[in-house]
Amino acid sequence: MAFLKLTFSKNKRDKLAQVLWILNWVSVMTGILLFSMGLFLKVEINKRVELMAERDIQYVPNMLIAVGLIACAINFLGGKICYDCVDTTKFLRWKLILLPYIMCTFFFTFCVLVGALMCYSMHRELEESLNLGLTEAIRFYKDTDTPGRCFLKRTVDLLQIEFKCCGNNGYKDWFQIQWISNRYLDMSKKDVLDRLRSNVRGKYLMDGVPFSCCNINSPRPCIQQQISNNSAHFNYEHQTEELNLWMKGCRQALLEYYTHIVQSIGLTVLITWLFELSVLTGVRYLQTSLENGLRQGDLNSESDGWLLENGLMETARINLNIMKNIGKCNQIDTANNGDPNIDVPSSSIAH
Structure with missing residues (x-):
């Protein structure tokens, strides 16, 4: 039938x-x-x-x-x-x-x-591709003089500003890499040399982030350096200062x-x-x-x-x-x- x-x-x-x-x-x-x-x-x-x-x-x-x-x-x-x-x-x-x-x-x-x-x-x-790609982009953020990577800094900064995000998974990702080029470090200063020697790989690591991580809604000027040091800033508590930086990671x-x-x-x-x-x-x-x-x-x-x-x-x-x-x-x-x-x-x- x-x-x-x-x-x-x-x-x-x-x-x-x-x-x-x-x-x-x-x-x-x-x-x-x-x-x-x-x-x-x-x-x-x-x-x-x-x-x-x-x-x-x-x-x-x-x-x-x-x-x-x-x-x-x-x-x-x-x-x-x-x-x-x-x-x-x-x-x-x-x-x-x-x-x-x-x-x-x-x-x-x-x-x-x-x-x-x-x-x-x-x-x-898509998630795996973004995770690996953003990790590499942040790692080469400082290489503005290297062919093929010279525009990565601009790309990452525009990304963090447009999507209101910071780092791959969060702003602490910047603490684990050297994102400032050696050409902008004053090697005559003792604290710079000490920071380079204190790291096994000779990297200049610090608890700071690029300017593009700053939250434009923050009621105070953005704190980019010594983020985890409460005594370095007046009336500052980094655990509660959520408006200071973008909290969301760029991968998310x-x-x-x-x-x-x-x-x-x-x-x-x-x-x-x-x-x-x-x-x-x-x-x-x-x-x-x-x-x-x-x-x-x-x-x-x-x-x-x-x-x-x-x-x-x-x-x-x-x-x-x-x-x-x-x-x-x-x-x-x-x-x-x-x-x-x-x-x-x-x-x-x-x-």
Whole structure:
């Protein structure tokens, strides 16, 4: 028994074809939207690529760009097919193409669903990429004279100002690295030399942060040096001075920013998938009802349309048998070692 069978008159088929023609053109617009969102995400990632490790996180925007372009092509063709299906003569020209088109569109809608799931699954890769990238960027913050790193200081400062964050996980990350270049240290001063000698690696470490970590909402001038030394500043307690510096780490701030973008895109892609699935369902009904009308010899009469000709269980059983037969053929080919001169008993093939 056919799965979800419906009966269509000539008038209903024509109206279905006209509605599908409009929906396919709407799908072309959604394809442009998917392409635009993929391009936007790619640009947003590339804007801060210096702050990310070299991990494969471009697969999501690349997937969206490809799906958007394919959606425009497939739905443009689908709109043309549905428009021509109103005319019996034009339908005969598309008859042999309709089923392959539906199969390709089904595979495409599956790709759209995969794209939506990928948007929600890139959180882990994005977090690892930001963690490693920000760690490296902070470590090379002082290397303003080194080719390839000379703009890292500016990039990190702008990041901390724009996203109101400090360090990778927090402002204390700056305590563990030398972020002031040796060219700006006065080596004639004893305290500078003592600080360099006190560290095993000869680094100039201090409890200070760059100016970009300062909280602009602080009621007092920003304290950047000797942050953990309460006696170095008047009326100061660093455990309670939360307004002095940005408390949030830049990894968390960037992760929240990108997560919001990706989840919004993922929701849009998921809605697009449901819309594409509904269009595909309508095209399938149109195809089967027209072919059944053609078998009856009169496309002006009523005809049945369905999604699956043999029902869910029977279709699954038929496809399973096809897969088993393919497996048996492969076993026979392996046994013959690909030699066409070896005769295979017909009974074994029939079995």
